[in-house]
Amino acid sequence: MYKPSEEELQTWCAKWQKILSLKHWSVQVKYEKKHRMAAGSYAEVFCKTGILSAVIKIMDPMDYDDPYIPQNIELSLLHELIxxxxxxxxxxxxxxTEDVLQEQFVELMSRALLQCNSFCAETINRELAC
Known part of the structure; x- marks a missing residue:
């Protein structure tokens, strides 16, 4: 199991903040132990919209125990940023109903953006190799 450093988390966060036009937000990303998170959550975001500040907590990979869905830390981070x-x-x-629909929308957008990013990176690498 690979556990990106908190520095890597911040690098991913800065990249996605730029893509999502959230650069004006102060966003801190950190790992959190499972017992300190809401039941059933893999990640959480806490915002102070008035001062454009947020903290994103990602479940520590050492605590992740879903045998059916592998943890995708970048996807979780992107989901919370959206x-x-x-x-x-x-x-x-x-x-x-509004909460469920919003979660579904956020998850679909997160997956789509991550897939587009991956596709763009592959295309660029292929073109550079020529």
Whole structure:
């Protein structure tokens, strides 16, 4: 199991903040132990929208125990970053239809962006190899 350093997490965060036009936000990313996170969460974001500040907590890979879905730390980070601008509009009550739909939207966008990023990197590497 690979555990990126917290410095690597911040590098990924800066990259995605730039892509998502969130560079004006102060975002700290750190690992958190499973017992200190909400039940069922792999990552969490806490925002202070008035001062454009956020903390993203990613479950420590040593605590990750889902045997069916491998942990994708960059996907979790991106997922939480996409929540940030949405929180400026509303924070739906957990479990409501709006909450479920927002989670589904955020997850779809996270996966799509990560896939596009991977595709672009492969294309660039292929062109440079020619």
């Amino acid at each position: 929540h940030i601008p949405l929180m400026m509009f509303s924070k739906p009550e957990e479990g409501t």
